[in-house]
Amino acid sequence: MSASPASALDAHIKVGLGGFDLDINLTVAAGQVVALLGPNGAGKTTALRALAGLRPLSGGHIRLQGDTLDDPDGNVFTPPEKRPIGVVFQDYLLFPHLSALDNVAFGPRRHGMAKAEARALAARWLDRMGLAEFVGRKPRHLSGGQAQRVALARALAVNPALLLLDEPLAALDARTRVDTRAELHHHLHDHPGATLIVTHDPLDAMMLADHLVVIEDGAIVQQGDAQTVTARPRTDYIARLVGLNLYQGTATATAVALPGGFILTTAQTHSGQVFVAFPPAAVSLHQNRPEGSPRNTWQATITGVHRHGDNLRIQLGGPLTTAADITPAAAAQLHLTPGQQIWAAVKATETHAYPAE
Numbered sequence: 001m002s003a004s005p006a007s008a009l010d011a012h013i014k015v016g017l018g019g020f021d022l023d024i025n026l027t028v029a030a031g032q033v034v035a036l037l038g039p040n041g042a043g044k045t046t047a048l049r050a051l052a053g054l055r056p057l058s059g060g061h062i063r064l065q066g067d068t069l070d071d072p073d074g075n076v077f078t079p080p081e082k083r084p085i086g087v088v089f090q091d092y093l094l095f096p097h098l099s100a101l102d103n104v105a106f107g108p109r110r111h112g113m114a115k116a117e118a119r120a121l122a123a124r125w126l127d128r129m130g131l132a133e134f135v136g137r138k139p140r141h142l143s144g145g146q147a148q149r150v151a152l153a154r155a156l157a158v159n160p161a162l163l164l165l166d167e168p169l170a171a172l173d174a175r176t177r178v179d180t181r182a183e184l185h186h187h188l189h190d191h192p193g194a195t196l197i198v199t200h201d202p203l204d205a206m207m208l209a210d211h212l213v214v215i216e217d218g219a220i221v222q223q224g225d226a227q228t229v230t231a232r233p234r235t236d237y238i239a240r241l242v243g244l245n246l247y248q249g250t251a252t253a254t255a256v257a258l259p260g261g262f263i264l265t266t267a268q269t270h271s272g273q274v275f276v277a278f279p280p281a282a283v284s285l286h287q288n289r290p291e292g293s294p295r296n297t298w299q300a301t302i303t304g305v306h307r308h309g310d311n312l313r314i315q316l317g318g319p320l321t322t323a324a325d326i327t328p329a330a331a332a333q334l335h336l337t338p339g340q341q342i343w344a345a346v347k348a349t350e351t352h353a354y355p356a357e
């Protein structure tokens with residue numbers, strides 16, 4: 001795949017690790033923020049390490065601003081320290097014996113900047129991050145959120161063509177995370193280079209990135225902007241991320257036949273392979289078979305009951321594996337217990353069908 005001229009990063013990352021193969025194409029434009037999202041073991045860290053030069057490619061190429069950094073077929077490999085790339089690792093990896101200022105000055109120094117100039121630049125970055133009063137502190141005397149900002153300042157201080165962030169908010173507690181996410185959004189917006197965020201947190205991906213690339217088992221399964229990916233998930237993993245029930249089947253007009261034989265009625269007319277998605281809140285539960293408007297009804301078995309926000313999430317087995325969200329009052333009325341048989345219903349108008357091809 002060739003990249004458009006506007007692409008800062010144009011990469012075909014092929015890495016073989018014995019039993020695991022990663023093979024993905026990634027392009028990121030200057031100023032664009034792309035999130036690489038996927039479940040544990042999908043290959044996100046491997047991709048990030050390959051881009052940073054910490055893991056050699058077995059094939060493909062990495063080009064940044066037109067320069068080839070890696071091309072195993074042409075015997076090109078650029079060592080990590082020679083890449084115009086800034087990395088914020090998951091656990092920040094600040095030098096414990098250096099002050100915040102010297103941590104940030106380290107990168108520019110290594111790129112050949114004079115000491116006084118590098119320290120002045122570091123001070124400006126820390127000031128920009130709201131850390132002017134912490135310049136002299138060692139990492140162990142910084143909070144998690146402050147250390148994260150120092151790490152970001154350190155990565156940005158070398159004016160990288162590509163900024164790589166590995167689970168940038170994972171080490172923070174829930175409250176700090178919200179504030180830091182908003183700040184990070186602001187700083188990424190100002191960064192003129194390309195940014196790639198590796199995360200398994202869909203909220204981080206959707207709040208911080210312009211474009212999502214979802215990988216599973218070493219390959220891209222879906223990509224697009226957050227709105228498209230969340231509206232039309234194409235795998236169970238993505239459907240779960242965005243909180244939807246998802247099925248694939250064969251449509252004949254509004255009837256979709258699932259592999260087990262169950263027929264789902266949808267509001268849209270299609271033919272051929274389609275996905276059908278609906279949110280757990282669209283599923284209602286009843287002691288007796290419900291009658292009425294065009295709806296899907298089936299007898300299900302309760303396999304699990306969990307709290308979900310203010311509601312209860314009920315896991316259902318049977319002809320469809322489904323999640324249903326109901327209020328605690330409704331649950332009490334139905335005396336729900338695992339193993340119990342119950343009727344489930346979803347209106348055709350609450351389902352969303354879209355082509356699978």
Ligand SMILES: Nc1ncnc2c1ncn2[C@@H]1O[C@H](COP(=O)(O)OP(=O)(O)OP(=O)(O)O)[C@@H](O)[C@H]1O
Nearest residue numbers: 017018020038039040041042043044045046047200
């Ligand atoms: N050095 C290695 N040798 C062999 N296999 C490896 C090596 N490092 C990682 N793997 C395997 O490669 C696959 C991808 O791992 P990777 O760490 O890239 O996934 P990830 O998407 O970052 O997962 P997580 O979200 O858990 O960090 C996994 O199956 C892992 O076990």
